[in-house]
Amino acid sequence: MIDLSADGHVHTAFSSGRDSVSVLVAAAEQAGLTELVFADRVGPDTSWLPPYLSSIQRAQQRTDVVLRRGVEVEAIGIDGWLAFPSDLSGLEVISVGLNRLPLAAGLLSPDAVRTQIESGAMRALDVIDQVVTVTGLAVERVSRYAPTRLARPLDFLIRAGIDEAAVPDAALAELVESLRANGTVVELSERHRLPGLRLVQACADAGVRLVAASDAVRASEVGAYRYVREIAAGVVGAAAAV
Numbered sequence: 001m002i003d004l005s006a007d008g009h010v011h012t013a014f015s016s017g018r019d020s021v022s023v024l025v026a027a028a029e030q031a032g033l034t035e036l037v038f039a040d041r042v043g044p045d046t047s048w049l050p051p052y053l054s055s056i057q058r059a060q061q062r063t064d065v066v067l068r069r070g071v072e073v074e075a076i077g078i079d080g081w082l083a084f085p086s087d088l089s090g091l092e093v094i095s096v097g098l099n100r101l102p103l104a105a106g107l108l109s110p111d112a113v114r115t116q117i118e119s120g121a122m123r124a125l126d127v128i129d130q131v132v133t134v135t136g137l138a139v140e141r142v143s144r145y146a147p148t149r150l151a152r153p154l155d156f157l158i159r160a161g162i163d164e165a166a167v168p169d170a171a172l173a174e175l176v177e178s179l180r181a182n183g184t185v186v187e188l189s190e191r192h193r194l195p196g197l198r199l200v201q202a203c204a205d206a207g208v209r210l211v212a213a214s215d216a217v218r219a220s221e222v223g224a225y226r227y228v229r230e231i232a233a234g235v236v237g238a239a240a241a242v
Contacts, residue, residue: 002210002232006035007223008187009072009095009151009213014052015040019219021055028065031223037068037213039095039151043083053090068092072151073142078102078130080137088145095151095187096138101130101160110159117161124162131156132171136178143182149211150179150186153195164196172202179208191215193227197234204235 010024011017017024021038028036038056042049053069060067070093073082082096100107108116116122135150142148153175154164176199179186186195186203188210195203203210212228214221 001204001235002188002212002228003035004212004223004225004229004232005033006037006212007031007033007214007216008035008037008149008185008211009039009070009189010036010216010222011040012038012052012055014048014055015042017217021052021059022062023219024216024222025059025063025065025067027219027222029063033065033223035066035068036222037070037093037211039070039072039093039149041097042071042073042085044085046085049085049087049090070095070149072097074099075134075138076100076102076107078104078134080134080139080141082138082142091146093149094142094146095149096135096142096184097151098131098135098138098156101127101156102134103130110156110161113156113160124166125168127160127162128157128167128171132167132175132178135175139178139182139184143184148182148184150184151213152189152192152215153186153199155189155192155194158194164198172199175199176202176206176208179203180206185209185211187211187213187215188228188231189213189215190225190228191217191221197231200231200235210235 072095216222
């Protein structure tokens with residue numbers, strides 16, 4: 001169900017990673033991977049996309065590992081608008097992330113949302129609804145430009161102090177349907193240990209594709225899975241029990 005011979009999300013020294021494209025490719029070869037997806041974080045002011053994409057293209061000529069040219073973009077608007085770079089050409093994959101909560105009044109950090117919930121100024125259920133709504137709108141918008149992936153699903157809620165178990169079944173079903181309808185692939189993040197088995201199983205049941213993702217920032221982390229293997233085993237076990 002989940003291909004562990006691929007790594008669907010790695011970071012290079014162009015952004016938050018420590019190593020070059022070529023070093024990460026060598027690590028992928030050493031790990032016996034067949035596919036590696038680069039997903040450095042970008043924004044409107046990113047100026048290094050051309051050399052980043054060129055580095056991946058040059059590396060592809062020297063390896064049998066399939067290299068995917070991708071980026072991660074943050075959803076920043078209540079309408080699902082994202083912090084796109086000025087030029088999306090040359091990209092094969094776009095991962096959607098949600099690092100701040102878009103509201104009509106602006107963007108709130110997870111810590112700010114946690115404080116608002118603790119003070120009674122916000123309800124956890126309202127935050128959940130907003131995260132699900134914005135995520136659905138964001139993946140629909142990105143899917144117009146390139147094959148879309150969802151990075152670290154529900155990560156914002158966890159960082160804001162809201163456990164995945166607190167997400168109502170209806171909200172989870174709404175999120176999964178948005179992913180299915182827009183052909184969005186869901187990343188299983190080793191680094192962030194997300195999503196949990198409940199969301200993974202719901203995605204699997206709905207036919208939403210799941211990919212292993214180390215979210216590596218160092219070459220030694222490429223294709224190194226523990227949490228992902230545990231989740232994959234849980235999904236297979238659940239399927240066998242049906």
